Amino acid sequence: MLGADDAVTAALVTRGWPSRPLVDQPLGIDLLNTRWVAGGVAYDLLDHDDLTEAWLADRELESARPVPRQQLREARDAVAAVIADPADCAAVNALLGHGRVRLTVDERGRVEHDDVADPRWRAAWACLHDYVRLRAATPDRLRKCANPDCVLHFQDTSRTGRRLWCSMTGCGNRFKARRHHSRSRANS
Template structure:
């Protein structure tokens, strides 16, 4: 899981944007959540160099100059496609071609290094590598929020593995309340 969202929080505050929800996800899933919806307004960190740079700094990812927004967007789109259709991994595989794992051995044993020739793709490739590892460890627990109006994704780490919402207080309660009011009013 990720640490603080300090640089991003400061950059969002400077723009007058609301704080990002759900920042406790792994790197590959947090890339998906660089786009979020609050109050019907869609915010996207990858639309701005300063916000993308702050996100990269918070994630301790090396940033090429100019800020690699396009590779990160492509990586995000490929991951969204795989979550929507697990058989649709052509775009993800094509983007993974930008790098490889280089193995070495040290005093502790096996060591893995990312080997990405193009500096613009280093951060995106690290996000993709993380997503592949998360998906491999728990393929059925990486999900999009069940609220159709929400764009957030999460890894379900609950004991039962039946989590549906990015946040019960945000999306879960809202959707349940809407359904309840519809039933009470007798509207479908």
Template sequence: MESRDASHPQGATDPRPLIGEPLSLDLLNTRWVIDGIGHDLLDSTDGLAVWLRSAGLHDRTVVDRATLDALRETRETLLALVDDASSPRAADALNRLLAHGALRYRLGPGGPETHSETDDPAWLAAWLAAADYLRLLADRPGRIKACAHPDCVLHFHDTTKNGTRRWCSMAICGNRSKAARHYERTKTRH
């Protein structure tokens, strides 16, 4: 995918067309295509700051090159897994990423607490995204989906009752697909 050079001021809002997915899929969605032009939110540390804020991790992670590199590596591994869930190479890569951290349990003043710890602070956001992918796999792996529109690269977690969601967004990709089908039908009539 081609990326355009874009700066993202630290106070900027998240420019992506699909946000709010589970953390692992939200990381995948830091790349998107609009009108044939590829965009990459993780093209700079400014974009990283936007994503960390959007993901609610801005107060837990430092915005630096090491964090950016860890997230890019994790994004590539997750992309390989959603493209081919049975890939031993991608599974090994995910396991190497997961080795950077662990969950620690303790009894706090309000009851049980769970804390994520990593061997290097730069890996915290990446490790959380990798661990989230495992959670989604354990819950319902068939609900991790790529948008059905051929020009879209976004992924989503299908939370519909019957699991038949096809589009990242009905308003964007679903309507584009319907409009294209309508155009083809009307073109063949004339």
């Protein structure tokens, strides 16, 4: 279940790492948030087989052997590039070539099946497919945190659609406090 970070949390505790922020994001954005910064230290789940496997298990994504860390990294980098520049679609499009959606019909109506031949690409392709779905539904609401020191991304679900920060209590307050401190020093 997305948002349940049980296996990842247990693996992070074992390593002595801090918990992951923003685990409530859709799959296509959650992939981006497999790396984060806490206390000035960078963390990346995709640098370790056990953490990658835990993330895949929590997201109910099939793992492969070897653990598809490189494929997930490529997908993560491609999605981050498109969020930074919506016209930069080449990498996402190339990676989407690893699979396709096969449509069928049953008694409930339309059914989509992910058809990915190479098992090492299944999880990464599922993340890319979800990102494409999100981009079609809410293209102007997929963002990187406005704090230049933050690497997190989010889907803005606010009523106004003007959310800037991954967390107002974290990045928003820190950024505003730094700006206030800079103005105060400039006026002194």
